[in-house]
Amino acid sequence: MKRIWRHTVLSGLLAALAVGVFPTSAHAAQPAPSAPAAPAQQGKGPATFGVRPATAEKPDNRPNFSYSATPGAVIKDHLAVANISNDPLTLKIYASDAFNTPDGGYDLLDAGRKPTDVGAWAKIAVESVEVPGRTTKIVPFSITIPADATPGDHAGGVVAALVTEATGSDGQRVAVEQRVGSRFYLRISGDLKPKLAIEDLESKYRASLFGSGETTVTYTVRNVGNVRLGGKQKVTVETPWGSGTSAENLADLPELLPNNAVRITTTVKGVIPAGWLDSLVHIDPVAPPGPQPQAEAVDASVTVIAVPWLLVIILAVVLLLVLFLLWRRKRKRSRPGPVEPQPLPEVENAVA
Known part of the structure; x- marks a missing residue:
């Protein structure tokens, strides 16, 4: 049996579900609220889907899930999972913690990494949902804040993910996870320290x-x-x-x-x-x-x-020129001058 590898593929947002939805990936991902979701393949046609905040009856106009609460509180809310394609889709639904990518983008942990913050506090009513074509389903969830939760901002998101299979260039079967999501912004009351x-x-x-x-x-x-x-x-x-x-x-x-x-x-x-x-x-x-x-x-x-x-070169040239002139002058002074002929001494001839 061939080994199956899991990859996370970045998908954009649905234009119809643009507000507050962001792409998530293991790689850098900037929020792109007006980008269409990349189509995936499940069934006969391409699959396009998205997730956004909702009431118990229908999607609403919130840009994201944003809350203020105290430690120990329980928040209850709903999310809308929309299937814009014609064929039914089975989508995984889960929450996770957020982090900044190296270029400052907003992203969520990979599905294989266990959240420890607001992603762990969130409980989705179902692990997966079957959404017929051209249909939106409402899914309830809750966030239970620990009594010892630290004050300040906690960030995460809820993800709808589609898993498909493909064959890699090496012939191995590859599990491809395509996901879109909506952000969680949770502020816990207490001593706020922006710095x-x-x-x-x-x-x-x-x-x-x-x-x-x-x-x-x-x-x-x-x-x-x-x-x-x-x-x-x-x-x-x-x-x-x-x-x-x-x-x-x-x-x-x-x-x-x-x-x-x-x-x-x-x-x-x-x-x-x-x-x-x-x-x-x-x-x-x-x-x-x-x-x-x-x-x-x-x-x-x-x-x-x-x-x-440029200044260093000019000064170096000037310095070399000065040194050359000084050397030349010193050499000229050290040369011996012409020797003047001395008169021969007079010699008296003695007569025997």
Whole structure:
């Protein structure tokens, strides 16, 4: 019997179910609320499906599942699973924890990884659901918050997944899981601490032989608080006399979940080689709507050597020329002058 491997394939969103639904994958996945779901194959035709918040009767207009609660509370809600294709589908339904991908995207743990946070607190009424073609089914679920749950934001999501089989390039049978989902945002009451930190700041200057060069600035932004935060970024490179050049078209910081981080790299162009340069990073945190303490701005800086090669070459040429002239002058002084002929001494002839 051939070994079966499980892969998770990223699927987009249904245009009809765009609001609040996100693709999930083991790889980086940015929220794409207007992208159509990639079709899968089950039965005779392509399968397209989605999941979104709902009441007990029908889907509603909430962008996601967002709650505020106290430790020990129980939340009850519903989700809508829609089959937009013509053939019936059997879909797995499960909840999981969220995390930020390396580029700051929002994603959920793979199906094989056990959740430990809000994904573990959520209990879906069924593990799978059969949805006829062109039909939406409502599925109830609950979230039981532990009595010792920590204050702040907890993030996860509910997933509808379709598992199909295919044959890999090596001839082995492959189980392909295609999934879409909707986000859980849960805020537990208590001491809220919105805070970002800048870590591992690095700066490298790349000079050109003539004129200005560019500085590459790389840093990690980490959410060290307990509230999800985005941010407005500014990166500036300053000379010793205070003039500065800022990075152009620097994107806003993606929303970071607590205990998550993203690595940022940007290039500041048109920087003159002033001997040494200060690379400055400034971030103004942006919190989600709702009452909470104001997060303080964060700053970090690092100094990089920027050698003015043109000036160095000119000074080296001048120095070599001066040294050559001094050597030539010294050599000229050390040469012996012409020897003047001395008169011969007079000799008296003695007469015997």
